[in-house]
Amino acid sequence: MLYAWIDKNGTLCTTFELESVPPEYLDSVCIFEDLSIHDHDKLYVEDGKIKIKTEEMILQEKRQELLTQLKQTIYNLLLPTDWVIVKCAELGIRPSDSPYSDILEKRKKLRQLGDELEREIMQAKTLSELKTIQLKINNLGVEAA
Amino acid sequence: MFFRRSGMTISKVTHVGTSAPSDPFEGMLWLDTSQNTIRLKVFRDNQWVLPQFHIHGHSPYDITPQGNGSGLNADKLGELHASTTPNPYTIPASNSMGVLYSAWFSNTIRSFENTIDPVAYYNQNGQDYPLQVGEVARISFNNTTSAPLRIATYSDTEYLMWIIPSNTGSNSGGGDNPIYLNPNNTTYNNAFVYAGVYRNSSGLGSSYVTYSSFRIGWSWSHIFCIIRNLTVYKNITGICDTYRGSTDWPALIIFSTDWRDTTTSWTSLGTVVFPQNSSGYVLVQRIF
Numbered sequence: 001m002l003y004a005w006i007d008k009n010g011t012l013c014t015t016f017e018l019e020s021v022p023p024e025y026l027d028s029v030c031i032f033e034d035l036s037i038h039d040h041d042k043l044y045v046e047d048g049k050i051k052i053k054t055e056e057m058i059l060q061e062k063r064q065e066l067l068t069q070l071k072q073t074i075y076n077l078l079l080p081t082d083w084v085i086v087k088c089a090e091l092g093i094r095p096s097d098s099p100y101s102d103i104l105e106k107r108k109k110l111r112q113l114g115d116e117l118e119r120e121i122m123q124a125k126t127l128s129e130l131k132t133i134q135l136k137i138n139n140l141g142v143e144a145a
Numbered sequence: 146m147f148f149r150r151s152g153m154t155i156s157k158v159t160h161v162g163t164s165a166p167s168d169p170f171e172g173m174l175w176l177d178t179s180q181n182t183i184r185l186k187v188f189r190d191n192q193w194v195l196p197q198f199h200i201h202g203h204s205p206y207d208i209t210p211q212g213n214g215s216g217l218n219a220d221k222l223g224e225l226h227a228s229t230t231p232n233p234y235t236i237p238a239s240n241s242m243g244v245l246y247s248a249w250f251s252n253t254i255r256s257f258e259n260t261i262d263p264v265a266y267y268n269q270n271g272q273d274y275p276l277q278v279g280e281v282a283r284i285s286f287n288n289t290t291s292a293p294l295r296i297a298t299y300s301d302t303e304y305l306m307w308i309i310p311s312n313t314g315s316n317s318g319g320g321d322n323p324i325y326l327n328p329n330n331t332t333y334n335n336a337f338v339y340a341g342v343y344r345n346s347s348g349l350g351s352s353y354v355t356y357s358s359f360r361i362g363w364s365w366s367h368i369f370c371i372i373r374n375l376t377v378y379k380n381i382t383g384i385c386d387t388y389r390g391s392t393d394w395p396a397l398i399i400f401s402t403d404w405r406d407t408t409t410s411w412t413s414l415g416t417v418v419f420p421q422n423s424s425g426y427v428l429v430q431r432i433f
Contacts, residue, residue, distance in 0.1 A: 007409070038420075040334070
């Protein structure tokens with residue numbers, strides 16, 4: 001059970017128990033019997049009314065969340081070896097001619113993994129598929145090591 | 146009052162007046178009303194003296210404050226004694242520190258020695274426990290995804306909170322989602338901003354994300370945090386170890402979450418929400 005209301009600031013609020021609904025909102029509270037304490041993100045407000053998001057809306061939000069997480073993860077994993085690129089640029093040598101080929105190969109592989117995961121995210125049709133992709137993103141650091 | 150004396154002679158045993166009776170005898174009483182303070186006197190050894198009362202063989206000077214042996218029962222109220230030690234049918238008295246021993250409270254509320262069980266208090270009274278400065282509340286949670294703290298709070302208070310898990314450490318199996326504290330047992334859409342720095346096996350990273358309640362941990366975490374409740378500034382700052390994830394076990398997170406609403410009152414400390422079934426304890430100490 002999830003109780004939802006819009007407070008004086010226009011904020012969508014939810015709680016799992018009627019006792020926690022402020023008295024001034026008891027008359028306007030909406031009850032969602034099939035939702036739980038974890039489902040706040042499944043609701044949204046449109047035209048002043050509280051509605052349940054469609055599956056496609058939830059999927060799209062999850063896609064966006066994973067794309068942000070993927071971008072951040074790739075950035076974090078590349079950061080420790082950025083000095084190789086800087087050093088090559090400073091010395092005026094082509095990275096491929098430098099003695100850091102193993103590092104460069106890892107960076108290339110990481111970018112390829114990132115591109116591959118981005119495609120998978122965009123093509124995913126279910127939350128279950130996206131959760132599997134999320135696990136892969138979490139494991140990127142282990143694979144890249 | 147009259148009594149028979151010397152055969153057939155009847156005399157007063159008590160005289161009431163502003164002057165002494167003209168025919169006193171040994172043991173006679175006189176209620177002297179000549180002064181504002183009325184005194185009972187006794188005629189002894191040819192003079193009027195103030196009588197010395199003895200109760201159960203004790204003079205007034207011998208009667209202890211507790212009334213032991215006095216027969217006055219001065220320590221009783223409604224036939225019940227007072228004591229600092231809990232006993233059946235006994236009136237509670239504070240100890241030398243000016244507080245009541247926790248044992249005076251019912252077994253459910255004091256189920257954790259020297260800590261408060263606010264959930265038991267809530268179940269008995271239907272309202273949150275008003276945690277006092279210095280008191281520690283202890284909340285048990287067992288294989289659940291939510292743990293209501295049932296602690297009342299108000300503006301200009303501060304707390305320390307520990308989340309002490311008992312789940313097994315692992316590099317897999319954790320729910321890849323945050324642990325939240327929902328203030329007032331409520332979510333407020335996108336009203337919270339989380340800033341965090343973390344170090345896991347992937348490296349160093351950071352987050353700056355909007356949520357609908359306080360994010361205080363991730364997956365399964367051992368958490369310590371400081372809670373500030375001032376209506377115009379509400380914050381939780383803390384550190385935690387996340388110990389169930391592919392890149393965790395351990396993962397160090399330092400975080401701060403602001404509730405960016407400066408008008409809504411925080412009246413109930415709230416509910417801890419886990420991303421998967423979790424077990425352990427929450428300790429909350431009010432420090433201000």
